Amino acid sequence: MDKQNENIDTPNSEYENKQFYLIEEDKKIYENIKAVLTESQSKVISAINSAMVQAYWEIGREINEAVGERAEYGKKLLQFLAERLTADFGKGFKMSNLRNMRKFYQTFPIRYALRSELSWTHYRLLMRVNEPKRREFYLAESADSGWTARQLERQINSLFYERLLATQKMHREEVAREIFEKVPTTKADNFLKDPYVLEFLDFKDNVKYKVFGSCRQRKFVCIKLYVISSYRE
Numbered sequence: 001m002d003k004q005n006e007n008i009d010t011p012n013s014e015y016e017n018k019q020f021y022l023i024e025e026d027k028k029i030y031e032n033i034k035a036v037l038t039e040s041q042s043k044v045i046s047a048i049n050s051a052m053v054q055a056y057w058e059i060g061r062e063i064n065e066a067v068g069e070r071a072e073y074g075k076k077l078l079q080f081l082a083e084r085l086t087a088d089f090g091k092g093f094k095m096s097n098l099r100n101m102r103k104f105y106q107t108f109p110i111r112y113a114l115r116s117e118l119s120w121t122h123y124r125l126l127m128r129v130n131e132p133k134r135r136e137f138y139l140a141e142s143a144d145s146g147w148t149a150r151q152l153e154r155q156i157n158s159l160f161y162e163r164l165l166a167t168q169k170m171h172r173e174e175v176a177r178e179i180f181e182k183v184p185t186t187k188a189d190n191f192l193k194d195p196y197v198l199e200f201l202d203f204k205d206n207v208k209y210k211v212f213g214s215c216r217q218r219k220f221v222c223i224k225l226y227v228i229s230s231y232r233e
Contacts, residue, residue, distance in 0.1 A: 060105030092199030115143040
């Protein structure tokens with residue numbers, strides 16, 4: 001009799017079992033929703049990054065083709081464009097930035113060769129590498145290994161290319177993994193916290209946005225709010 005009673009759940013244990021299954025179900029629902037949001041955020045980030053890099057490449061091409069070898073005209077054109085574009089689109093279009101966009105086109109003249117994994121900050125760092133072979137190496141490694149801009153900068157400054165060549169093949173993978181330990185990814189690497197991205201989107205510093213109405217009615221503003229929220233965390 002006692003053995004039979006051991007197999008019979010008491011009312012209390014039945015309640016606990018039910019609660020356990022409900023919690024597990026809640027966790028599953030949460031994970032599903034989390035996956036949806038993560039994927040959606042990734043798509044938004046990818047879209048912004050791609051649009052930004054492609055736009056700067058096109059701007060660089062326009063300026064380069066217009067200026068050609070006319071240096072004096074180039075100075076006047078950049079000054080004119082900087083004034084007009086800054087008035088219309090914000091501070092991301094100063095003369096120095098426009099020069100960088102022209103250099104971007106000159107350094108990477110083949111549009112389809114641009115890597116979608118890399119941000120404008122990555123490309124600004126890559127443009128500092130003068131030797132084409134080294135630059136192509138860092139471009140490929142950065143994209144394939146998923147380096148953040150901070151990691152790429154450290155690899156360039158620490159002469160990773162030369163160190164790797166000087167390392168025996170059997171130890172190269174170990175050397176390549178160093179960067180993820182020495183410069184781990186942090187919240188500071190969030191693409192939406194990149195000041196160049198904020199300039200591209202023309203977000204003003206220390207400005208709070210408030211939206212009235214539904215997100216359906218103001219889809220763009222909702223995306224804008226999400227970026228501001230991420231930036232201020």
